[in-house]
Amino acid sequence: MRPLSELRGFTPALCSQLAKLGIHSPQALLLHLPLRYLDETQITPIRDLRLGEQAQIEGVVVHHEVSYKPRKMLNVRVQDASGIINLRFLHFYPSQIAAMQTGTRLRVFGEVRPGFFGYEMVHPQQRKVTEDTPVNTALTPVYPTTAGLSQNNIRKAVNLVLTPDHLQETLPGWVYASLQLPDFASSLRLLHQPDPDVALPALEDRSHPAWQRLAYDELLAQQLSMRQHYARRKQARAPATPPSQALAARLLGNLPFALTAAQQKVVAEISHDLQQPHPMQRLLLGDVGSGKTIVACLAALQMIEHGWQVAMMAPTEILAEQHYKKLSGWLQPLGIDIAWLTGGQNKKERRQSLSRIASGEAMLAVGTHALFQEEVVFHKLGLAVVDEQHRFGVEQRLALRKKGQLTSLEPHQLMMSATPIPRTLSMSYYADLDVSVIDELPPGRTPVATKLVADDRREEILERVRDACAQGHQAYWVCPLIEESETLQLQTANDTYAYMQAAFPELQVGLVHGRMKAAEKQAVMQAFAANDIQLLVATTVIEVGVDVPNASLMVIEHAERMGLSQLHQLRGRVGRGAAKSTCILLYSKQQCSQLGRARLKVIYESSDGFQIAQADLHIRGPGELLGTRQSGVPMLKIADLERDSALLLQAKQVADQLLRREPAAIKAHLQRWLSQGEEWMKV
Numbered sequence: 001m002r003p004l005s006e007l008r009g010f011t012p013a014l015c016s017q018l019a020k021l022g023i024h025s026p027q028a029l030l031l032h033l034p035l036r037y038l039d040e041t042q043i044t045p046i047r048d049l050r051l052g053e054q055a056q057i058e059g060v061v062v063h064h065e066v067s068y069k070p071r072k073m074l075n076v077r078v079q080d081a082s083g084i085i086n087l088r089f090l091h092f093y094p095s096q097i098a099a100m101q102t103g104t105r106l107r108v109f110g111e112v113r114p115g116f117f118g119y120e121m122v123h124p125q126q127r128k129v130t131e132d133t134p135v136n137t138a139l140t141p142v143y144p145t146t147a148g149l150s151q152n153n154i155r156k157a158v159n160l161v162l163t164p165d166h167l168q169e170t171l172p173g174w175v176y177a178s179l180q181l182p183d184f185a186s187s188l189r190l191l192h193q194p195d196p197d198v199a200l201p202a203l204e205d206r207s208h209p210a211w212q213r214l215a216y217d218e219l220l221a222q223q224l225s226m227r228q229h230y231a232r233r234k235q236a237r238a239p240a241t242p243p244s245q246a247l248a249a250r251l252l253g254n255l256p257f258a259l260t261a262a263q264q265k266v267v268a269e270i271s272h273d274l275q276q277p278h279p280m281q282r283l284l285l286g287d288v289g290s291g292k293t294i295v296a297c298l299a300a301l302q303m304i305e306h307g308w309q310v311a312m313m314a315p316t317e318i319l320a321e322q323h324y325k326k327l328s329g330w331l332q333p334l335g336i337d338i339a340w341l342t343g344g345q346n347k348k349e350r351r352q353s354l355s356r357i358a359s360g361e362a363m364l365a366v367g368t369h370a371l372f373q374e375e376v377v378f379h380k381l382g383l384a385v386v387d388e389q390h391r392f393g394v395e396q397r398l399a400l401r402k403k404g405q406l407t408s409l410e411p412h413q414l415m416m417s418a419t420p421i422p423r424t425l426s427m428s429y430y431a432d433l434d435v436s437v438i439d440e441l442p443p444g445r446t447p448v449a450t451k452l453v454a455d456d457r458r459e460e461i462l463e464r465v466r467d468a469c470a471q472g473h474q475a476y477w478v479c480p481l482i483e484e485s486e487t488l489q490l491q492t493a494n495d496t497y498a499y500m501q502a503a504f505p506e507l508q509v510g511l512v513h514g515r516m517k518a519a520e521k522q523a524v525m526q527a528f529a530a531n532d533i534q535l536l537v538a539t540t541v542i543e544v545g546v547d548v549p550n551a552s553l554m555v556i557e558h559a560e561r562m563g564l565s566q567l568h569q570l571r572g573r574v575g576r577g578a579a580k581s582t583c584i585l586l587y588s589k590q591q592c593s594q595l596g597r598a599r600l601k602v603i604y605e606s607s608d609g610f611q612i613a614q615a616d617l618h619i620r621g622p623g624e625l626l627g628t629r630q631s632g633v634p635m636l637k638i639a640d641l642e643r644d645s646a647l648l649l650q651a652k653q654v655a656d657q658l659l660r661r662e663p664a665a666i667k668a669h670l671q672r673w674l675s676q677g678e679e680w681m682k683v
C-alpha cells in the first residue's frame with residue numbers, strides 16, 4: 001500500500017503531523033473517525049438562541065473592543081436582524097483583531113452562555129462571510145487531533161483520500177447482507193461528511209448503521225487476526241501425550257475430596273488438548289476457591305507420567321510457596337521430585353534446583369518468574385502452567401514457551417486466572433486462546449457475608465476481631481492501599497501492626513507486606529497457616545491465592561480505594577473453611593469518591609466473580625481489565641464490547657466461515673484494518 005507521502009496534496013509537514021496521530025497510510029486516515037459533529041448547516045436567529053446549546057449565527061460586528069482589566073480580553077458584539085450577542089476571546093492574535101473589525105459580516109459557531117451583556121459565546125469559531133456565502137451542506141466532523149494540526153486541515157486531508165480506490169469492499173456481500181449493514185464506501189462517506197438530515201444523536205452515540213458497519217469490520221478484523229494466530233500456533237509441534245493411567249488415579253484416591261462436575265469437565269478438556277501433537281493454549285478461568293490447583297496438578301501428572309517435565313509459575317513468592325507445599329503434599333507420595341525456584345532463595349539452593357531441572361531429575365518445577373530466566377534450562381519441558389496469568393506480561397509467557405530444551409517440540413501452555421473475564425472480553429481479546437471455565441465452587445462452602453461499615457465505627461470492628469479469635473478463628477486485617485507512595489504504604493502497615501499488637505495483647509499478631517524478604521514472608525504465612533498467629537496484618541500482597549481455611553474474618557481498611565477485582569480477590573481469602581465467614585469493608589465517609597461508592601455497591605451486592613468482572617468492565621473499560629495483556633495489544637477503537645456485543649457474536653461466527661473459505665478476502669480485510677502494522681496479538 002502506498003504511504004500518504006506519495007499521494008497528491010500530502011506535504012511533508014502534513015504527513016509528519018498525521019504521523020503524530022499514528023496515521024501513515026490512506027487507510028489509517030480514512031479510519032480516523034470523527035469524535036463528534038457540529039451542525040453548521042443552519043443559521044439560528046440570535047433571538048432564538050438557547051442557553052447551553054451549540055448554534056451557528058450570522059451577523060455584522062457592531063462593537064469591537066480590547067480591554068485590559070481584569071485581564072486582557074477581546075469583546076466583539078455581533079448583531080443580526082433579531083438581536084445582539086457578545087463574543088469573548090481571552091487568547092487572540094493581532095490578525096484576529098483585524099479580522100473582526102466593526103462592519104465585518106461573521107458566521108459564528110459556539111456554545112451559548114450567560115454573559116455580562118446577555119448571551120455570549122466564549123472562543124467561538126468564526127469566519128468572515130458575505131451575504132451569499134452558502135451554508136454548509138454536511139454536518140461538520142470534529143476529529144481527534146494533535147497540536148499544530150487544525151480541524152480544517154484534517155478535514156481536507158480526509159477528503160483527499162475519500163476516493164473509490166481507497167473505499168473498496170474487502171469482504172464478500174453475504175457477510176453484510178444478512179446483517180443489513182450498509183457497504184463500506186457509503187458508511188465512510190456518511191461518517192466523514194454526513195448529510196444534514198442524518199440524525200445527529202445516532203451519529204453521536206454511534207448507533208447509526210454506518211458506525212455499526214465499521215464497528216463490525218473492526219471486530220471482524222480482530223477475530224480474524226486472533227484466529228489466524230491461533231491457527232498458526234496450532235501448526236507448531238508439541239508432545240502428544242496420552243492420559244495418565246496410574247498417577248492420576250492414585251492422586252485422586254488419596255484426596256480427601258472428590259472433584260466437582262465442573263472440575264471434571266475442565267480436566268477432560270485439558271487432557272484432550274495434551275493428547276494433541278500441537279501446543280495447547282488454554283485459559284482456565286475459575287473464581288477464587290473454585291479449585292484450579294488440583295486441575296493443574298492432574299494436567300501435570302499426564303505429562304509427568306510420560307516423562308515430560310512441568311513448570312508451574314505463580315506471580316508472588318507467597319503464592320509460589322503455597323503451590324509448592326500443596327503440590328508436594330499431593331505428589332511426593334507418588335514419588336515425584338519437585339524443584340523450587342524463586343528470586344529470594346540462596347545461591348546454593350538455587351544451584352541445586354537448577355541442576356535438578358536441567359538433568360530432568362525434578363519432574364515438576366514450581367516458582368515465581370525466576371522460572372523464566374535464561375539460566376533455567378529444562379531437560380524436557382512438556383507443559384507450562386501459569387497461575388494468575390493476568391499478572392504476567394505477554395513477553396514473559398513467550399519466554400517460557402521458547403524455554404530451551406533438547407527436543408524441537410514446544411511445551412503445552414495452561415494459563416489460569418481467578419479474575420473472571422467477562423464473556424465479551426474473552427471472546428474478543430482472548431480469541432487466540434481456548435477457554436475453560438470452572439463455574440461451580442466445591443460443596444460445603446458457606447458464602448461470605450459482606451458488611452459495609454464507615455470507619456468511625458472502627459472500635460466496634462476491633463471487638464469483632466477479638467470475639468472471632470477468642471472462638472478459635474483467625475482474621476486478616478488488610479491495610480489501606482497507598483498507591484502514590486511505597487514508603488507511606490510500608491509505614492501504614494507497620495503502624496497498623498504496632499496498633500494491633502497493643503490492642504490485642506492476648507493474641508499473636510503477624511505482619512506481611514511486599515517489602516519483606518521472601519523467607520520472612522514465608523515464616524509468617526506458615527505461622528498463620530498453623531494458627532500460631534491469629535491476626536494477620538497484611539498489605540494487598542495476600543490478594544492472590546493465599547489459602548488458610550481457618551481464617552473466617554477479614555477487615556479491609558479504606559476499601560473505597562481498591563479496585564473491584566482486588567476486593568473480590570481479597571474477600572476470597574475467607575470463606576474457605578466450614579465456619580461462617582465475614583468480610584468487613586471499612587470505608588471513609590469523607591474520602592469515598594463517586595467511583596469508590598459504585599465499586600463498594602457492586603462488591604456488597606454480588607459475590608459472583610463473573611458479575612463483578614462485568615461491572616468492572618462497565619466501570620473501567622477493557623483497557624484496565626486487560627492489564628498486562630494490553631501491552632502490545634491494540635485496543636478496539638470503534639467497537640465497544642458492551643454496546644456492540646451482538647455484533648461481536650456475529651463477527652465470531654463469520655470469522656470462522658471466512659477462515660475456511662475466503663483467504664483472499666481475509667488478507668484484504670486485515671490489510672485495511674491492520675494497516676498501521678499493528679497486530680492484535682503478538683504471541
Ligand code: ADP
Nearest residue numbers: 257258259260287288289290291292293294442
Ligand atoms: P483457586 O481456584 O482459587 O486456585 P484452590 O485450587 O486454591 O482454588 O482451591 C481452594 C481450596 O479448595 C483448596 O484448599 C483445595 O484443596 C480445595 N478444593 C479443590 N477442589 C475441591 C473439591 N472438589 N472439593 C473440596 N475441596 C476442594
Ligand code: MG
Nearest residue numbers: 292293387545
Ligand atoms: Mg489459585
